[in-house]
Amino acid sequence: MSLSMHSASAPVFTRMLGNTLAWLDKAQAHAEARKFDTANYLGLRLAPDMLPLVRQVQIASDGAKGCMSRLAGLEPPKWEDNETSLDDLRARIRKTLDHVQSIPPAQFEGADSREIVIPMRSGDALRLDGETFLKHFALPNFFFHTCATYMLLRHAGVELGKMDFLGR
Amino acid sequence: MSLSMHSASAPVFTRMLGNTLAWLDKAQAHAEARKFDTANYLGLRLAPDMLPLVRQVQIASDGAKGCMSRLAGLEPPKWEDNETSLDDLRARIRKTLDHVQSIPPAQFEGADSREIVIPMRSGDALRLDGETFLKHFALPNFFFHTCATYMLLRHAGVELGKMDFLGR
Numbered sequence: 249m250s251l252s253m254h255s256a257s258a259p260v261f262t263r264m265l266g267n268t269l270a271w272l273d274k275a276q277a278h279a280e281a282r283k284f285d286t287a288n289y290l291g292l293r294l295a296p297d298m299l300p301l302v303r304q305v306q307i308a309s310d311g312a313k314g315c316m317s318r319l320a321g322l323e324p325p326k327w328e329d330n331e332t333s334l335d336d337l338r339a340r341i342r343k344t345l346d347h348v349q350s351i352p353p354a355q356f357e358g359a360d361s362r363e364i365v366i367p368m369r370s371g372d373a374l375r376l377d378g379e380t381f382l383k384h385f386a387l388p389n390f391f392f393h394t395c396a397t398y399m400l401l402r403h404a405g406v407e408l409g410k411m412d413f414l415g416r
Numbered sequence: 417m418s419l420s421m422h423s424a425s426a427p428v429f430t431r432m433l434g435n436t437l438a439w440l441d442k443a444q445a446h447a448e449a450r451k452f453d454t455a456n457y458l459g460l461r462l463a464p465d466m467l468p469l470v471r472q473v474q475i476a477s478d479g480a481k482g483c484m485s486r487l488a489g490l491e492p493p494k495w496e497d498n499e500t501s502l503d504d505l506r507a508r509i510r511k512t513l514d515h516v517q518s519i520p521p522a523q524f525e526g527a528d529s530r531e532i533v534i535p536m537r538s539g540d541a542l543r544l545d546g547e548t549f550l551k552h553f554a555l556p557n558f559f560f561h562t563c564a565t566y567m568l569l570r571h572a573g574v575e576l577g578k579m580d581f582l583g584r
Contacts (some may be wrong), residue, residue, distance in 0.1 A: 251528055251547050252419050260551050294462075294571045360419055379419050383428055385582065391556065392581050395563035403462045413560050416554065 253319055253360050254353040257382055261312040261348045264394050265341050267415035271401055272341075273335055278406045286334040292400045301400045303329075305337050307412055308393035309344040315386035316348050318364050319378055320355040322339070421487055421528050422521040425550055429480040429516045432562050433509050436473070436584035439569055439576055440502055440509075447576045454502040460568045469568045471497075473505050476561035477512040483554035484516050486532050487546055488523040 273343040278304070279286045290302035299307070306329045317324035331337050364381040376385060395413075402408050433440035447454045458470035475499045485560070493515070499505050500581050532549040534542040544553060563581075 249549075252422060253419065254425055255547070256419060256551065259556075263463070263552055264556065295573070299568065346559075379423070381564055383424065384431055387428075387555070388432065388559065388582055392558035392563060392566075392578060393559060394568065398560075399564065399567045400463055402466065405463070410557070410560060414556055 252353065252356065253378060253382065254356040257315060257319065258348050258353075259384070260353070260387065261316070261390065262345060262387070263415050265308075265312060265345050266388070266395060267413065268308070268342055269338060270392060270415070271398060271406070271412060272338055274408060274412070275401050275404075275406045276334060278404075287332065289334065289401070289404065290332070290337070292404055294396070294400060294403065296309070298396075301397060302331055302337065304393045304400065305340065306331065308390055308397065309340050311386060311390040311393060312344050313347050314366075315382065316351050318366075318386075319352045319359040319362065320384065321359075321362060322351070322355075322382040420524065421546060421550060424484060425487065425554070425580055426516050426519070426521075428555065429558065430513060431474065431485070431583050432558070433476075433480060433513050433516070435581065436476070436565060437506060437509055438583070439566060439574070439580060442576060442580070443572075443574045444502055447573075451453065455500065457501070457502065457548060457569070457572065458505070460572055462564070462568060462571065466468050466545065466564075469565060470499055470505065472561045472564040472568065473508065473561040474499065476558055476565065477508050479554060479558040479561060481515050482534075483558070484519050486534075486554075487527040487530065488519045489527075489530060490519070490523075520578050 275289055276286055279289070284352055290300060292301045293299070309327070313327070314324040327343070330342055360377065360379040362378040364376050366376070366385070369373055386403070398408060398413055443457055444454055447457070458468060460469045460554055461467070468508065481495070482492040495511070499508055528547040530546040532544050534544070534553070536542055536547070542553070566576060566581055
């Protein structure tokens with residue numbers, strides 16, 4: 249009847265980050281077939297007042313890293329947002345995967361009721377228990393940015409379908 | 417350390433479906449300000465070979481309904497996909513919310529290990545245990561279609577931001 253806070257988070261991040269790597273491979277093939285610079289993908293936006301693809305990947309990465317760290321009671325590591333190529337984005341995703349996998353499940357003991365404090369841009373902080381944080385903030389936020397990345401590539405003509413989104 | 421299969425699913429669907437209703441209200445206000453027919457939203461696509469907005473909402477609805485029914489060991493009810501207006505879509509979302517809330521948590525007893533059989537378009541069936549189904553199929557699939565709806569409205573100029581996506 250129950251799943252652990254670790255099993256409800258780490259495998260979801262792991263699978264979706266792996267899927268994102270596969271989408272970038274398809275994006276690379278598409279660019280090679282059309283002979284355009286793969287770096288062009290990084291600036292794509294769905295609207296002029298939305299963040300570009302490079303930021304969508306960085307924020308998805310931050311979301312997975314931050315969720316894992318916070319649920320484990322650790323300070324999330326700070327990473328520079330300095331990616332300028334598809335290869336840089338792949339490295340960022342692999343680094344995120346390593347971080348997700350580096351935290352042992354036992355460190356999530358009590359994570360459902362741990363107080364999570366999220367600094368907001370406004371200077372305020374959002375305070376949530378671990379379970380609410382995971383279900384209503386961390387997972388939706390991670391899916392938002394992962395899905396934005398997928399939609400940007402799909403909109404750009406990369407051959408993706410829902411099975412690529414879900415992965416296997 | 418653990419959350420229940422019910423608490424990991426029903427509240428997530430409830431919140432995101434409620435958020436979708438709020439996006440449709442903003443879409444309505446945007447259409448009224450610009451004096452266009454709100455039914456125009458239903459045909460929007462991000463690419464000509466992607467499903468239009470009306471289908472994104474219907475499939476998100478089916479995803480929430482199907483997940484709740486299947487985890488509870490029930491046959492998902494079949495609903496016609498006959499929505500032709502924003503009001504129809506609102507009614508569909510409210511009906512989905514009612515369905516999500518109609519299944520008592522106790523009916524999820526043993527749902528993590530229940531065998532879930534998902535009929536595929538190919539005629540085959542996907543067989544997963546309940547926990548894998550929830551984490552790697554039902555939730556990602558639901559977020560995919562919910563996020564597609566958001567991105568279509570955002571791309572169309574509706575005033576939405578990530579706090580609208582996450583809701584409260």
